[in-house]
Amino acid sequence: MKNILVFLLLLPFFNVGASEHKSYSMPGTQVIPIKDTISNKQYELLIKLPDDYAKNKDKNYPAVYFTDAVEHIALLSSASYMIMKDVILIGISWQKDIPEDLKQQYGVHVSRYMDYTFKKTINPRHPKIKFGQADSHLAFIRKDVFEFVESNYRTEPNNRTYFGFSAGGTFGVYALMVQPDTFKNYILGSALDEEVPTLFAQEHPALKNTQSAINVFTSYGELEKELGPYVEDFVSKLRNKKYKGLASITNIVVESYGHSDSSPLVAAHSLKWLKSLQSKSKGDE
Helix, strand or coil: CHHHHHHHHHHHHHCCCHHHCCCCCCCCEEEEEEECCCCCCEEEEEEECCCCCCCCCCCCEEEEEECCHHHHHHHHHHHHHHHCCCCEEEEECCCCCCCHHHHHHHCCCCCHHHHCCCCCCCCCCCCCCCCCCHHHHHHHHHHHHHHHHHHHCCEEEEEEEEEEECHHHHHHHHHHHHCHHHCCEEEEECCCCCCHHHHHHHCCHHHHCCCCCEEEEEEEECCCCCCHHHHHHHHHHHHHHCCCCEEEEEEEEECCCCCHHHHHHHHHHHHHHHHHHHHHHHHHC
16 A cells, blocks of 8 residues: 555646657757749758857857857857867758658658769669759858858858768768858868769869868768778869869768768868868968
8 A cells, every 4th residue: 555655646646748848959059041032942941059159249250150050059069168168059950841741752851862962863773863953052151150150140241161971971072162261261061972073164263263272170980981982082183183172171080981971081080170270370470
């Protein structure tokens, strides 16, 4: 009888439903709806501010922009907190107003197949996906995203960094080759495919201008046997071209890791690399 009484007293605690728990939101992070004013597509920005942002009202911060926002916001937030606190993180979401039938068939991330690819192709197996929209997505970032962020937050417009992984990394390669002044620093993790060499035919004149002073960080997992040679070939071509607009090229092979599982280490290595660049830049001032 005593045991039954104890059970009845504790029963309300056992029956707490999931709906009664609070959802955890990342401190210092804002979710901002934003529209591509050219295509009218809807996106979101996930913006993570440094802890001291509100107190240091006269301070501007370097900004790290990244695609696949929901996949990378926690990863980069943790890595930046441990390695490089004084940075604003700006994640660009997948398209939010995707037709329901596409979401059901391909998932909520379906827009990455369109926005991050630069070769306009028609795949008979996926006729609803319009591959090769990287030019439009880059224009959206350069116009709408930069204008909003730099009008509302204390960033350093001449000190933008891009972080992209996998298809997002390939999109970063596209930006580097056709509009290199979009970012000062490019972090390209586990990117590239057989089409990337064609981008050298579209190289922008800024790649040959010493004033560009762009820094490039590439990385891939040691176990990525198919992708690794593409990365090495791309890096080799970059170096052989001797672009005067590239201040530095760094390539890291993450030992004993494959594709997806290398992303945490890519974040850690690249932010440590970025921090060293920032420290060197300040030392030169």
